[in-house]
Amino acid sequence: MAINKVAVIGAGVMGAAIAAQLTNAGVPVYLLDIVPEQATNRNIVAETAIQKLLKAEPAAFMHKNNARLITPGNIEDHLSLLADVDWVIEAIVEKPQVKQALYKKLVAVCHKDCVISSNTSTLPLSVLVDGLPESFAAQFMITHFFNPPRYMRLLELVTSPKTRPELISTVQHFADIALGKNCVLCKDTPGFIANRIGIFWLQCGILEAIELGLTVEQADNIIAAPFGIPKTGIFGLLDLIGLDLIPPILSSMTRALPAEDAFQPISQLPTRIQDMIAAGLTGRKGKGGFYRLNAERIKESIDLNTGEYSASHKPKTIKETNLQAVLSSSDKESQYAWRVLSKTLAYTASLVPEIADDIVTIDAAMRDGYNWTLGPFELLDQIGVDWFVEKLQAEQRLVPPLLWKKQALYLVNSGQLHFATLTGLYQPIRRDPGLLTLVDMKRQHSSLLSNDSASLWDIGDGVACLEFHSKMNTLDMDSMALIRQSIDKVKNAFTALVIHNEGEHFSAGANLGLLVQAIHNQDWAAVEQLIIQGQQTYKALKYAPFPVVAAPSGLALGGGCEILLHCDAVQAHAELYMGLVEVGVGLIPGWGGCKEYLRRWLMFPKLPKGPIPPVVKAFETIGLAKVSKSAVEAKELLFLSHTDGITMNKSRLLADAKRKALSLCNNYTPPQPCVYALPGKTAEVLLGMSTRSLHAQGKATPYDLTIAAQLAYVLSGGDCDMTEPLSEDDMLALELNAFVTLVKQPNTLARLEHMLKTGKPLRN
Template sequence: MTTIRTAAVIGSGVMGSAIAAHLANVGIRCLLLDMVPDSLSPEEEKAGVTLQHPNVRNRLAANAIAKLKTTNPAPLYSEAFAQRITPGNLDDHFGRLAEVDWIIEAVVENAAVKQALLQRIETVWKPGTVVSSNTSGISINAMAAGCGPELRKHVLGTHFFNPPRYMKLLEIIPGRDTDPAIVASMVRFGEKTLGKGVVVAKDTPNFIANRIGTYGLLVTLQEMAAKGYTVEEVDAVTGPAMGRPKSATFRTLDLVGLDTFVHVAQNVYDNVTGEAERAAFEVPELLRGMVARGWIGEKKGQGFYKKIKGPGGSEIQALNLATMEYAPSRKVSGAAIEAAKAAKGAGEKLKALLAAGDRYSELAWNVLKRVLVYSAERLGDIAESIADIDNAMKWGFNWEFGPFETWDLIGVARSVQRMENEGLTVPAWVKEWLAAGNGTFYRRAEGAIFYASGGSFAAQETRPERISLKALKEQGKVVKTNPGASLIDIGDGVVCLEFHSPNNAIGSDILAMIQQSVDEVRRNWRGMVIAGEGRHFCVGANLMLMLMEAQDEEWDTIDFMIRQFQSSMMLLKSLEKPVVAAPHSMTLGGGVEACLPADRIVFSAETYFGLVETGVGLIPAGGGCKEMALRQSKLLAGVPDADLQPLMNKVFETIAMAKTSTSGHDAARLGYMREADSVVVNPDFRVYEAKRQVLDMDAAGYVKPAEEKFRVVGDTGKAVLQMAAYTMKRGGYISDHDFLIASKLAHVLSGGDVPEGTLVTEQYMLDLEREAFLSLCGEPKTQQRMQHMLATGKPLRN
């Protein structure tokens, strides 16, 4: 297997620098090279330096690295990771390419430029080094044609989707001479180290995702022009109603840039031979005209949409294609759209959209049928398997279902019949597949997924690191379940506790399952993982229920709910078997408190982790305050005279300001990550890694640490925290109610009205949490905050 510890990226533009950032994210030291500037910047002229100064010669790469720290969304998991990228230039540092394990070119999308660069790379290339191109559609074979046979074995395409940190898809494109062992190794490296969903594409124009995605968008434009749909109507149909992102068609075009899209479409038009396919990729005059006007999307402030800022706020306007003038964007409604909105789940939404029978159903069907047929036509040309095509569209374009999964969903035989009735030619292999008695392109059996391949079903390749809770449940591996959570056997004597209530909010069902799971694991299992496969891990406790009880002044009920939450977290913490939490995405409030009692936390790289209760006028009361105070005390264990106050000041600021990590790695900055905690980059590997750590602890003879009293800062520390809050209030940064919440938080975190250095129990701290929480629930302004959050999803400042 190819070992990659160091890399070089050539080209420090948007993609090149973002690829370098993601390499730095996963611990790979990277050299970033660009051209030597031919003139001084105004700042350099003022400083009196010359073109020969190293800072001037490395300016393009250095500026790109600096920009990574301010770009939004952030390309880096942590700003500190920028130190892993070294700036350089193509004149002075080209020879250093011989020192790295992987060279990635990310220069301008021009075949001649890329070909010349590869030939220059060959002059310093170290045998064994992988060389790849981050091209979105230029032929790898043509690019490497002028290179020697040994280098060609090591050349391939690695097409990252933008932005590389966040987009799951990585297309790997071998050339005809690429060593298959290197391809296999890079696939594995892409999955395990880079955290990507990898598909292997053929060396054809635009590869897989951009080929089908561009075709689908052009088909949509053709249908729009033929039937007179508006920009808003098309986006209302081609977004979530069809299992596509909210950006739908035209917001996506504006984000990508119409100039970029035209270039991508033109690449297919110029490089395919079939007349029908060439015609499908002919760029409409509408797009060319908009590009000529400079209306290319968000980067120029207008495209199919334009944001107008006024005294009353911003207004989104949409382009009227008949007049080429902008007008306020209007909401679209119709039977099909309303039916899709009412349906539950992406699959049901699509079926409802297609079944309604109005002009919006017609738009959806006329676009969908052509995309499905085109995808089937391109099988074997752009990819070897339907699974690679489906995954490319899901991971690269954020479709809920790939083309062949969609076909299964709507009924293959029925839809093929309708397509043929409407004059569409369906590929022969699809009709042969149906004639052989197959009703779907995929089937599940014994926990494995099989897909149509060469006239029969082939097993989809699985990785042992990919543990699917959904598949395990289908195999009957559920040990216990209720409407809010399930306990699932994930093998080797380990179970996984999965939350699956709406938004994975913690309510009585989840708490009951935690209590049952602790008892079950204590008697029958080696340990437990806490993880899920929902959109988010857990967004906190059931706020709606809490608000209803507060408005009804059911204080005993709220007290019972908090006690139940606290006792459940303490049961997790006191379990005599190892527990590892594996959060992902939004992990907020009570979700954090469900992780903190675990022996270890395996964060997904994309975990947004924080105790955010102050945003709804409350404080953490499920053990969050107690755990954070306990952790600070433990950091100074054995040093009784050490000053605990600075650590508590930071915790107070983090919780009072509802700070949330911007990544799994960033949780360390906020004090949520311990030395034994870790981060996994590929979210599909989270459960496996958490299970592995459970087994490691069990094999090492796990012994639950005994509960001990811990030191608090007491009344003097509380005064320090409250003074900080008072200063914020006097400065106008926080409201009176914010100050009240902060004062309650300070009281809890400091350990209440006890002398500095007092040793307290965990239960004592839990009681403080509960008392403060209850008192805040009775505050009208807190209830207003809770109501506003439930209604808008945004915090209220009152």
């Protein structure tokens, strides 16, 4: 069975966003909702939802054209369309009687192999199928997406013994491959896994902050970075979720959980939060929440005691990395962290096997549902289970049975990761077929080559993997050295190379700190050597006698983008944000990015004939520092080629890239060098006119003109003309000269230092 067409019923925030993610997988979708009273357009609810999706930030569609795959409709006129769909996702109001009334209509329309599911996060499956035919129960399951569905990897799947196994497998496979989800099987318990733990954690965070008299900034600061939790912390996350959603969730959990559950004593929403909701202070979708921007666009935060807003002050970064030390300090922030995390982690440990049979499932749910770097049990191992238990005992608190033995919850045995069971024995973690991870490889083998910035690994079948592992995977001289060493190693002992890492981002580009240091020292020879080394290293990679395939995810900017442009092929994660952004720091691409990106436009068959259109296209993209908002957009911008692959599930990226690399091995020959027939001064003058026009309109700063002039000179081919074709080395020389010229300008130094300090470009 396959899923070729889907219907989503309920065009609210979640239903519409689920429909958008289905189109990102290339699947046509019917989006249906009610017909409002006295509506002249009976599809107005679904049509309005699609328009909102097109304007949503972050973007719901990986490409705006995907919206064409959604057919809007209504449940009064268009339920008959569902006869040919393979999956119906219900995302309507959280009232069992309303949902069941809809299900009875679906039974009469949908074919017997159609999956019918609910996106509910609060209602048990047993209640939803109660009183309905067994044939419906066989088709029914809960598929709980997390918001926003495009970006959150978790899909909680709840089934019953009556659910047909082949339908479960169909949804699991489709969610994994097409939607990019980690599909976690949950038991039919209140809140399932992620929200059962997550809501408990959030509620603890609110109550303890109020009791200890912490500011929201202090609370979010201590609970986030030290423990691998997103920087939104607790109060920032509540603003994102919407405070108005919390009361119904708490009410539902309170009703569903037994009186003795540890959630019950903390289930009351403080008066301060109730007052905020009543005043419309519901978070980002309202008039502000725990944080807000005032009329002057200055960030403010609320005082949890008085309810008054004042300018937000970011606490100092916590540099302590020993988690026991962070949790043991006598200051209020550490007390807060201990109270919140000890309650949350102990509660989580007490829920095995009630909500899931093993700790691996729970850890996966919290990583992918709440974006924690470590799941609760992985975090316990980082803290130290024995230390944690002894501290609980010292406070005369209950220790969950899972922790009684005070043993590590994960360990490596014979190169394979094992997890602890309730019996105290360990079982190996089984990976799904088709999954390949560097972290598993590292448990089994030592690196082939390594330095502080990069390493080379054997990933089997004659394929090696080059990994960057500096901060933000920025590139420096060590990175270049390891690339060159890897070329020699692979040439002699392997058949192909994959470039990949499992960080949040592929590479944020060159290490700007090194460049700023050289500028301060006026060491122009060092700057020139940095550029030459990068150019020659990337050129050697391009012409290596074996296929090179990159497997990027997240940011691939500047030098990180340039290395991808030099590879034979790319297998990209769908969430790839790729671009040549050097103008933002007062520079132009200097590691071959100009020549390689221009080459793509010169070879693009759909442009008007002539030498100038490709130069204009490359100039626009680089000059405006355009960054793709997805891998699909990266193809449209020609950062990726039409033959490059896209993987929806990040967990499958390395395996897909390895397969692509192996497919290129037979009779592989390096690419032929490119010859550049460029228009020279004619194009340079034309580009100069366009940038001066932008400056006159206030869309370009004075220094933008300086950078644009250097970029135009390079892309136009310098002082050449069409009768004097340039080699790649000629183009690299133009890049080098322009780069060094800009580096010596004070305005470039100002842009570089501002980017390092704030993470944002300076418009000087």
